[in-house]
Amino acid sequence: MENKNQFKNQSITRQEDDFAQWYTDVCKKAELMDYSSVKGFIIYRPYGYAIWENIQNYLDKRFKETGHQNVYMPLVIPESLFDKEKEHVEGFAPETLIATIGGQNKLDDRLIIRPTSETLFCEHFAKIIKSYRDLPKLYNQWCSVVRWEKTTRPFLRGSEFLWQEGHTMHEDELEARTEALKMLEIYDDLGRDILAVPFVKGRKTEKERFAGALETYSIEALMPDGKALQSGTTHYFGNGFSEAFGVSYQNRDGKIAHPYQTSFGVSTRLIGSIIMAHGDDNGLVLPPFVAPIQVVIIPVGQNKPGVLTKARDVYESLKKEGVRVFIDESDHTAGWKFAEYEMKGVPLRLELGPRDIENNHATVVKRNDGAKITIPLSSLVDQCKELLNTIHKEMYQKAYKYLLSHIREAHNLDELKEILDTGGYAKVMWCEDRACEDKIKEMFQATARCIPFTQIPFDDVCPICGKKATKVVLFAKAY
Amino acid sequence: MENKNQFKNQSITRQEDDFAQWYTDVCKKAELMDYSSVKGFIIYRPYGYAIWENIQNYLDKRFKETGHQNVYMPLVIPESLFDKEKEHVEGFAPETLIATIGGQNKLDDRLIIRPTSETLFCEHFAKIIKSYRDLPKLYNQWCSVVRWEKTTRPFLRGSEFLWQEGHTMHEDELEARTEALKMLEIYDDLGRDILAVPFVKGRKTEKERFAGALETYSIEALMPDGKALQSGTTHYFGNGFSEAFGVSYQNRDGKIAHPYQTSFGVSTRLIGSIIMAHGDDNGLVLPPFVAPIQVVIIPVGQNKPGVLTKARDVYESLKKEGVRVFIDESDHTAGWKFAEYEMKGVPLRLELGPRDIENNHATVVKRNDGAKITIPLSSLVDQCKELLNTIHKEMYQKAYKYLLSHIREAHNLDELKEILDTGGYAKVMWCEDRACEDKIKEMFQATARCIPFTQIPFDDVCPICGKKATKVVLFAKAY
Numbered sequence: 001m002e003n004k005n006q007f008k009n010q011s012i013t014r015q016e017d018d019f020a021q022w023y024t025d026v027c028k029k030a031e032l033m034d035y036s037s038v039k040g041f042i043i044y045r046p047y048g049y050a051i052w053e054n055i056q057n058y059l060d061k062r063f064k065e066t067g068h069q070n071v072y073m074p075l076v077i078p079e080s081l082f083d084k085e086k087e088h089v090e091g092f093a094p095e096t097l098i099a100t101i102g103g104q105n106k107l108d109d110r111l112i113i114r115p116t117s118e119t120l121f122c123e124h125f126a127k128i129i130k131s132y133r134d135l136p137k138l139y140n141q142w143c144s145v146v147r148w149e150k151t152t153r154p155f156l157r158g159s160e161f162l163w164q165e166g167h168t169m170h171e172d173e174l175e176a177r178t179e180a181l182k183m184l185e186i187y188d189d190l191g192r193d194i195l196a197v198p199f200v201k202g203r204k205t206e207k208e209r210f211a212g213a214l215e216t217y218s219i220e221a222l223m224p225d226g227k228a229l230q231s232g233t234t235h236y237f238g239n240g241f242s243e244a245f246g247v248s249y250q251n252r253d254g255k256i257a258h259p260y261q262t263s264f265g266v267s268t269r270l271i272g273s274i275i276m277a278h279g280d281d282n283g284l285v286l287p288p289f290v291a292p293i294q295v296v297i298i299p300v301g302q303n304k305p306g307v308l309t310k311a312r313d314v315y316e317s318l319k320k321e322g323v324r325v326f327i328d329e330s331d332h333t334a335g336w337k338f339a340e341y342e343m344k345g346v347p348l349r350l351e352l353g354p355r356d357i358e359n360n361h362a363t364v365v366k367r368n369d370g371a372k373i374t375i376p377l378s379s380l381v382d383q384c385k386e387l388l389n390t391i392h393k394e395m396y397q398k399a400y401k402y403l404l405s406h407i408r409e410a411h412n413l414d415e416l417k418e419i420l421d422t423g424g425y426a427k428v429m430w431c432e433d434r435a436c437e438d439k440i441k442e443m444f445q446a447t448a449r450c451i452p453f454t455q456i457p458f459d460d461v462c463p464i465c466g467k468k469a470t471k472v473v474l475f476a477k478a479y
Numbered sequence: 480m481e482n483k484n485q486f487k488n489q490s491i492t493r494q495e496d497d498f499a500q501w502y503t504d505v506c507k508k509a510e511l512m513d514y515s516s517v518k519g520f521i522i523y524r525p526y527g528y529a530i531w532e533n534i535q536n537y538l539d540k541r542f543k544e545t546g547h548q549n550v551y552m553p554l555v556i557p558e559s560l561f562d563k564e565k566e567h568v569e570g571f572a573p574e575t576l577i578a579t580i581g582g583q584n585k586l587d588d589r590l591i592i593r594p595t596s597e598t599l600f601c602e603h604f605a606k607i608i609k610s611y612r613d614l615p616k617l618y619n620q621w622c623s624v625v626r627w628e629k630t631t632r633p634f635l636r637g638s639e640f641l642w643q644e645g646h647t648m649h650e651d652e653l654e655a656r657t658e659a660l661k662m663l664e665i666y667d668d669l670g671r672d673i674l675a676v677p678f679v680k681g682r683k684t685e686k687e688r689f690a691g692a693l694e695t696y697s698i699e700a701l702m703p704d705g706k707a708l709q710s711g712t713t714h715y716f717g718n719g720f721s722e723a724f725g726v727s728y729q730n731r732d733g734k735i736a737h738p739y740q741t742s743f744g745v746s747t748r749l750i751g752s753i754i755m756a757h758g759d760d761n762g763l764v765l766p767p768f769v770a771p772i773q774v775v776i777i778p779v780g781q782n783k784p785g786v787l788t789k790a791r792d793v794y795e796s797l798k799k800e801g802v803r804v805f806i807d808e809s810d811h812t813a814g815w816k817f818a819e820y821e822m823k824g825v826p827l828r829l830e831l832g833p834r835d836i837e838n839n840h841a842t843v844v845k846r847n848d849g850a851k852i853t854i855p856l857s858s859l860v861d862q863c864k865e866l867l868n869t870i871h872k873e874m875y876q877k878a879y880k881y882l883l884s885h886i887r888e889a890h891n892l893d894e895l896k897e898i899l900d901t902g903g904y905a906k907v908m909w910c911e912d913r914a915c916e917d918k919i920k921e922m923f924q925a926t927a928r929c930i931p932f933t934q935i936p937f938d939d940v941c942p943i944c945g946k947k948a949t950k951v952v953l954f955a956k957a958y
Binding site for chain 2: 045094123159
């Protein structure tokens with residue numbers, strides 16, 4: 001017996017009616033987050049936080065395998081330390097949260113709640129790096145950071161967000177440059193293997209670089225509303241910070257040198273990217289390897305003899321095989337449960353009623369395409385595991401197709417406008433003049449997302465100024 | 480060839496000369512932490528942070544097995560929200576760090592950097608708990624908290640420290656009280672199974688309770704200097720907070736009720752407890768199940784043919800079996816390496832030189848008692864794993880013996896003074912009058928650590944006031 005009212009409670013705005021509202025609705029209704037009483041500081045609810053834990057597990061393993069070590073730096077940065085690197089300060093100063101009172105006394109040196117920890121790492125590196133033997137230092141930190149934002153949206157832009165920030169120091173430039181690219185590859189793997197989100201990878205233009213970096217690389221996802229979402233960045237700093245912070249060491253020739261530095265980070269913004277890339281009008285659609293619940297078992301007619309017993313058997317056998325499985329034995333109707341786990345984007349729903357049990361099978365429904373499959377109980381575990389792999393591949397392929405069909409060449413301003421208006425990336429041959437980049441921003445509110453690593457020139461002149469074009473750049477409107 | 484100077488660099492204060500200085504030396508020399516430029520905010524270096532990760536791994540698994548879910552609450556608490564629970568505020572207000580500027584503007588409602596998150600959890604619970612079906616809520620959070628301390632010591636007392644804070648809500652009182660005791664048992668297991676630190680468990684006196692709690696339970700470790708170290712607490716709050724924050728729900732009888740609440744936490748203070756409980760004049764002595772490196776391989780004469788190859792073979796075979804193993808191939812002398820990993824407290828040192836290889840064995844040295852054992856290469860992996868278990872048991876037994884021999888009955892003030900002066904717990908029959916507790920504090924700078932769960936009365940009168948005694952209490956000087 002289904003309760004229509006209970007279904008109604010689940011309803012959310014349709015994507016085509018208002019994509020932004022759909023997004024907020026899903027965040028709340030799928031119980032990923034809640035608002036706190038301070039703007040931009042959200043509560044990560046269990047279902048949302050578990051997604052982050054799955055991302056952490058993947059990355060932490062990859063980081064450790066590649067020789068990185070976790071550390072924890074202080075939450076606060078003295079203003080005097082923060083001010084040491086000019087460009088960096090200019091980038092962050094407008095959006096800092098500053099503590100001025102400690103233990104009921106006014107602080108002499110005000111404390112900035114970390115917006116990022118470059119300065120703290122540099123101060124520490126200056127103390128512990130003495131010799132080439134102390135290099136490389138490959139550090140990572142999992143923490144939250146604070147950036148006082150005017151406009152905030154759950155996961156996408158917050159005054160506080162969770163992230164990891166890697167900070168490394170190297171003897172030579174090539175090693176450091178390689179590190180920045182290597183970590184970008186790990187982020188790209190994360191998208192392909194876990195999030196089912198394909199990224200465009202490349203180098204940022206000078207205008208779009210991180211404050212103080214010589215190179216910034218990024219992974220960019222494309223959302224269904226045609227806007228790009230910067231999903232992770234890695235930076236090569238040269239030894240500018242090292243010099244500013246007095247990090248020096250004796251090199252192999254016995255001379256004093258400044259090490260070369262990188263940093264890299266991804267944040268809970270990735271959760272936003274998963275929600276938008278895959279979700280539909282019924283709610284979340286989670287890729288299996290990031291889903292807190294991979295299979296939900298719904299006993300249908302659970303008061304009938306034998307149903308719960310069999311459902312629990314199936315639960316145990318899936319759990320034993322490492323599948324993240326949940327069984328909902330609550331007294332809600334089956335209909336309510338169907339809607340609930342659709343909203344929550346659980347990849348596989350396994351229905352088990354008296355008739356299924358009689359026939360020694362179960363009915364399995366794929367969240368990503370609604371396909372219904374009848375599976376003999378004897379091969380249920382193996383087939384569920386296989387289906388999870390299939391779903392991941394299907395979701396990735398779908399997103400990849402969408403991405404490919406939304407990268408289009410713009411040979412002139414009209415085409416550029418048309419592409420940016422309808423959504424997706426405009427591939428532009430650029431003269432490398434910042435003025436043209438500024439003009440595109442001004443005319444179309446679009447930014448250079450990246451200079452892709454693969455450069456296949458398709459035009460001779462820049463469509464903005466008509467001068468000689470030298471680089472392929474992807475422009476898009478972005479989050 | 481050993482370099483005497485390099486040995487000297489490793490030297491630390493002896494415990495009997497100055498235990499506090501020994502502690503600080505070990506923290507620094509074993510590279511567990513470093514100071515930042517803000518007092519009380521330390522840097523958790525990789526070796527120290529890895530210990531915390533091992534503690535986290537154990538507890539996180541136990542929490543999840545007992546139905547707890549991880550969440551993440553905001554870093555900041557509006558002052559107006561914080562002020563809602565009177566007793567709680569009084570407990571924390573003097574040591575808060577307060578942010579007053581955000582995005583270059585003065586904040587209307589000042590933001591307290593969380594010293595603990597009871598108020599945030601309550602505000603959230605008020606929104607999400609509507610019906611008895613929503614209970615229990617069993618939440619946990621891993622984060623850092625800030626308490627502006629005047630006197631700070633690495634890991635033991637800091638202005639910022641890392642911890643987990645559990646917060647739960649229950650339908651009935653008994654379930655909540657049981658939860659507070661159950662989590663205390665998990666902490667106790669952690670001590671016995673992982674840290675090799677035996678705890679005294681019990682209930683706090685009213686005076687020593689957490690701000691706002693009706694009951695506080697604690698685990699208390701005893702350090703070699705005779706002082707107790709509170710290592711973890713669990714709290715039962717009744718429904719006082721629930722009422723103050725308007726958390727209410729419809730119970731099974733259709734009536735409005737306030738849920739019963741608990742919280743529980745352990746922090747990086749546990750690292751301090753490990754350092755002191757086991758360390759010696761050569762540095763750290765780490766219990767195997769918390770040690771970042773369980774076995775360190777030192778190739779002796781590593782330039783001789785075959786040595787490194789064999790050492791790497793051994794490394795791989797240990798690694799494959801899940802042992803946390805490290806091989807030091809640096810060009811430091813073997814002597815330097817011996818001192819280094821002694822300082823770092825690695826449970827097993829495995830020496831492998833040309834003669835060992837010739838004889839098909841390795842020399843293994845136990846950090847906890849210096850015992851040297853020759854082991855055939857064919858059974859090396861199994862024996863190493865067995866030795867790690869043995870070391871854990873030996874370390875626990877040693878600490879347990881020390882604890883037992885330092886709990887002594889005090890029948891009068893003279894005995895009380897003698898016990899507290901020489902160190903350890905004075906077991907006192909107490910009249911339950913706060914005045915007597917205050918007097919012991921005043922006379923001997925000792926506090927009631929706990930009212931042990933096992934109560935075996937051994938006297939009729941309170942040694943302070945001479946009135947009827949009703950409770951066995953353990954008093955001690957404490958960190």
